[in-house]
Amino acid sequence: MSIEIDDLADKVQWEKGLISPEIFIDEKVYREELGRLFGRAWLFLAHDSMIPKPGDFFNTYMGGDPVIVARQKDGSVRAYLNACRHRGMKVCRAEDGNARNFMCTYHGWAYDISGELINVPNLADAYHNDLDRKKWGLVQVAQIDNYKGLWFATFDPTAPPLHEYLGDMTFYIDSWVDHVPGGIEILPGVIKWTIRGNWKIAAEQFAGDGYHAQVTHSSSLGKIGEGMWGKMPEGAQFSSRHGHGHSMVFGRVTRFDDDPLSVYNAERNPVVEERLGSSRTNMLGNFTVFPNMSGLPASANLRVWHPKGPNTFEIWSFTVVDKDAPEQVKKAQQLSATLTEGAAGIVELDDGENWNLMGQILEQGYQTRRMDWNYQMGLGHETEDHETYPGRINGTYYGEGPQRTFYRRWLEFMTSEKWPRVDAVRESGDES
Structure with missing residues (x-):
């Protein structure tokens, strides 16, 4: 039986941290997404x-x-x-x-x-x-x-301006598009591959899931980050009322001491600090611009999750480099990004296996689609008054505030006949 739009509030209880997996597999939900979400969002x-x-x-x-x-x-x-x-x-x-x-x-x-x-x-x-x-x-x-060279579009003439839509997320976008005077460029070539799963699961992971890394990536990244493995890294999470999210790790992990990237990053840091301040000089992590643009700035990776059905999506992966960086640094960055975050990357395979298996269970199961998933990590421990970072902030690297706000905004798009303006949406629950 298909989910009715009026039932979605029962399926997405973001304020309680409870999400029904039926929203990831239902054909009617997917069809409504194409119009209500992708037909209106930037x-x-x-x-x-x-x-x-x-x-x-x-x-x-x-x-x-x-x-x-x-x-x-x-x-x-x-x-x-x-x-x-x-x-x-x-x-x-x-x-x-x-x-x-x-x-x-x-x-x-x-x-x-x-x-x-x-x-x-x-x-x-x-x-x-x-x-x-x-x-x-x-x-x-x-x-x-566009925002600093990133072009966005919407099919909705009533949508608010892009800058309003991005909101506080621009503070975090600047850390990877505007950290050096010459800005960034995207290298030619897009790596594309297909996952049997739902696009939202990938988008929400990039918005705020650092919790999976020490288990999912234990074999691929365990040796690289030995100093931080086995304990929660120093970091924080940003949640936007507009649905965006960013998980931050403070401190840069280098793969090879003599790697051109390591040398370049070390030499670049004073310039970054002068432009953006010390709080964003070594701010790594992952992000999602609601609904389906994500990235890993430290891995020079930008990607889009293109939905192809309720249980199928394509990943389009781009390599981002500093435009004025030496060619050998750009080549090293492209090689590193491909080997880690490409379709056959040692890190990417870990995530793809999870998403595929989750999609398989949802596609074939019945009881597993009826149980709620738990999104309660860090619930009630965020603040709007962080001294350094704008937006709603969880002061630790582990939490699911970005996921909750992602689904809150998703629900607003899915249940609104018009553009769901943030200032006109009724505030409820503990997370305002």
Whole structure:
């Protein structure tokens, strides 16, 4: 039996730290997500460095919908559905590149880089010149904006501005996009792979789950971080009222003493401290920008969880480097990221095994879908008045505050007919 929207509040009791696993496997919930969540939230598309020149484009997804993000002749950026207005066929099947126009290979309708319809074969004979091409361009996103080179878009014209949507999360985003004068760039190539599980389980883990590392990654990371293994690392957690989350570890663990990355990081630290202050100089960890953009700044990894069904999602993984770093440092960073966080990375395999097995149990089980999952770690121990870090802060590295706020915001999107503005949503429970 499918879950009704009116029943979701009983399934997501975030204020008690109780979540029903049925929300991860239900087909109706997934279909509603595509419209109520992915059809309204601000979603990450690409970074400036991925589309630097006019005509450059990158193919991605917003929820289940294919989208082209393209640099325009005037330097601006547009995003539109990768779906021909005639029969919905993709007009571009390349992952990225540079183009003046796109042509649908079904009937030949062609669109320029701005998405305008510029050619219809046999227009006079087939349409008697009655087709108004100006009305049949590619469907544009409602809003598009960027934060320090990170481009986001939404299909909802009523959504608040991007900066408001990101909120206090910008303080933490700055620690990896704006820590050096030259900023960052994303290296060419996207690693993609498929997981039999639900995208939310991965997104919530990156928002705030440091608790799994010492067990899940004991074989892969145990030797690298021997000094911190077996005890809770020094750190903290940030939870955003907008659903974002960040888990922080203080102190950098190096893999090899003579590694170019270690040397570069040590030399870079004074610059970072001058720009951002000592509190963010060696702040590592993992984060999620609600709903489905995540990353591991210390591992130079940025990723998007693309839903492909209630129990299937794709991981798109990017390597992030400092734009002005020496080439040997960039290559070392890319190699390190691939070996640890790539599809066959020694760390990534640990997580993928968990997510796949969880998805298998939910897909095949019945009783296991009826029990609540426990999200009560750190419940009631957060503060809004931390002396250093903005937002709701748990002063220890272990906790599930980011997960609770993630599902709180998810529930608001899923049960609201309009954009669920934070200042208009009724506050309840212990976590305001």
